């Protein structure tokens with residue numbers, strides 16, 4: 416499944432929406448990326464996100480805070496962005512350094528600017544199937560599944576990983592699409608046999624080549640959300656190619672869809688805040 420190709424298309428549509436917003440209001444949609452500390456991967460991710468903003472004609476707002484920042488300082492910074500009408504989306508790059516209480520900081524993002532889907536309000540709306548700027552990786556995965564006409568209604572899906580930004584919202588989105596879902600995690604017993612029964616497998620574990628080829632049912636759709644050092648996913652890609660009917664590569668599968676979804680959601684957030692229907 417070619418995430419790069421679909422992401423390009425999503426970004427083209429987003430760029431056209433940006434043009435419409437600019438000509439109707441004179442306002443340039445803006446995404447603030449907040450980076451705390453100097454984690455090299457986080458620096459790269461925020462740079463990539465700002466670059467994508469520029470490519471579609473949006474305004475990136477770059478906020479960098481020292482590694483020793485406190486939860487209060489981060490909350491204050493987010494509060495300033497929340498109050499700024501020229502900023503339409505706020506992304507706090509995670510992981511944030513340890514002493515910061517991440518969820519407390521996230522909750523300072525108003526739901527209408529929570530374009531990365533990290534607040535409890537957004538997760539609640541996602542679970543209930545209400546309109547929301549949902550967490551970008553699972554939302555991007557749903558777009559990929561739709562693009563490839565994967566039948567979710569009545570399908571059996573195994574989601575491996577239960578993080579608040581990936582596994583949990585993913586399971587909710589699949590349930591809302593009428594799949595039957597088993598949400599697996601590190602305490603799950605008999606994981607291979609659960610995966611063997613699944614029509615759709617979502618790997619979101621953070622362990623290189625964790626999902627083995629022998630776990631994959633013939634004809635299953637395999638989505639590898641993992642990203643590990645050395646461009647390696649959470650699935651044994653080479654081995655799983657044979658049984659899978661569709662599979663995402665790493666890189667070039669889920670990753671590009673995550674950023675494209677973030678950009679598209681920010682454009683939609685700007686339109687909503689400006690009272691425009693696109």
Ligand code: NAP
Pocket residue numbers: 552575576577578579580581582599600601602603606619620621622640641642643649669670673674
């Ligand atoms: P996370 O917060 O570390 O969560 C990992 C999940 O995997 C946890 O729920 C954990 O279970 C579960 N797990 C760990 N060992 C397991 C085992 N042996 N068997 C079954 N489940 C196990 O990670 P995350 O943020 O969700 O990210 C997951 C992966 O996706 C990472 O590789 C990350 O780099 C990647 N990712 C990619 C994108 C993208 O844009 N492509 C975006 C975000 C994340 P417990 O809850 O029991 O600990």
